[in-house]
Amino acid sequence: MEMVSAEGKMIPALPDLFTWDEGQVRLISAHCRSCGTYFFPEFHQQHRPGCSRQGIEKVLLNKNGVLKSYTIQYYMPPLPFKASGNITPYVIGLVEFPEGIQIAGIVRECPFEELKIGLDMQVTTFVLYKNDQDQEVVTWAFRPTNPIR
């Protein structure tokens, strides 16, 4: 699953979680038409009890959401988290999408003092590190929809 970005070759740290095929980064979810639940990742199902589990469709979530909680992390997590050097302090946010699901991710391009529950966010990518083939290994991330400064 190799993709080419404007900046060069990027590959996701793990597959099947997000895409940027349409020029915009979108998280890959699945929607159960029987019970209405959205899953993330799409392969971890969490149906309503009694659901027939019929009619699960893969969907790309809206590119925009709203920040529902956040924390600033001051310690580097242990392996298997891998980044090019110490990225602390970094922000982790919980973003709610219009489909009715909240998803956690690293928040970029937002000064700490601007963090606020209710902030409009959009999905982006974050380069974790460069691999042996000089590819950028990326994860999904969030940034304010309206750039701050």
Place this chain on the structure above:
Amino acid sequence: MREVAIIGIGLHPWGKFSQKTFIDLGVEAVSKALQDAQIQWKEIETICSGIYIWGGNAGHLSGQYLASVFGETGIPIVNVYNACATGASAMRMATMSIASGQVDVALAVGLDISPEGFLGAKSDNPRQDRDVLRWRMVGMPNPVYWALECRKRMEKYGTTAEDLARIKVLLSKYGAENPNSRYKKIYTMEEVLSSKMVSDPLRLYEICATSDGAAAVILCAASKARQYTSNPITVAASTLGSALYGDPTLRISAISAPAKAEAPLLSESYSASQQAYKQAGIGPEDIDVLELPDNSSWHYLQYLETCGFCKEGEAEIMLKEGQTQIGGRLPVCPSGGFASFGEAIGAQATWQVAEVVMQLRGLCGSRQVANAKVGMAQTYGLMGNSGTTILKR
């Protein structure tokens, strides 16, 4: 179903013991419990042992390893892992073994030697283990989950940094007087509020450490308990709960949660405690002393609400009015809590039970809750599992 009583408890003190094995810790706890119950090893008819997840095959067969030390007798041994509710699961199995009439005497034991630092992932397949995703894609140690919930609470109910710090200050006073605690230092508000920020808004002293420890409980048919002790403690309820669909908690290891709440926060703990009240035939208002899982200061506040001790958003009032102190309406964690002990996943639930037993026996000295008759031990639970034990004297 027969009534079940606790006739003995034993602890290996909490701390860091890099020179010891999980077996060493377990053996000390079980030895003390046997002595406390005045019972011989050969009289134990079943062992329900907490799995020690960091101990390879041996850790997954902890009960057999303990039995080999004391002498193998051919009895049924079941090893169980249910994250933070591991010990509560051992308690429930031991209780049911006796209540059903299968055996008269059972041992429930939990033991743990924690790895250094943040607890990490144990597998590498993201399609079957969400742990892999949360570590590799987001970089989320457990305190991040607690901080995200804590931030929501601050926004919703106006919880302050001082509220969070006050919990550590209070619990450190109790922990200082508990011979089995890891941390004996009494903290001031200034010290807690100036401790390092770990996962904003949670500071270092507002998050529990990871510790080593072991706790054993010997249970007996109530009808035979007085053969061993003059002071048996009745198991009024021993339950497990799992999560409910629509729980809005961003649960540890998950990277998503439903936007619309259709169940309470920490629904697994809500489920376990509600079942326990029903089983015991009492309500939260009847509890005289409570051990809850204060993995962080947020947990302390949230569990008061999750288990029905106050309405949503009122835990801070209970704290500020001193209702949760010894002498207050509901003394909470007179042991010193996880704040003074640290979490030891496999051991902490049986330890909480042992602390409640000591309170109901009236043996806690300066930490004693006057005239405590009914006590409750409540666990947390990664991936939606939790246990509640209600004890009576």
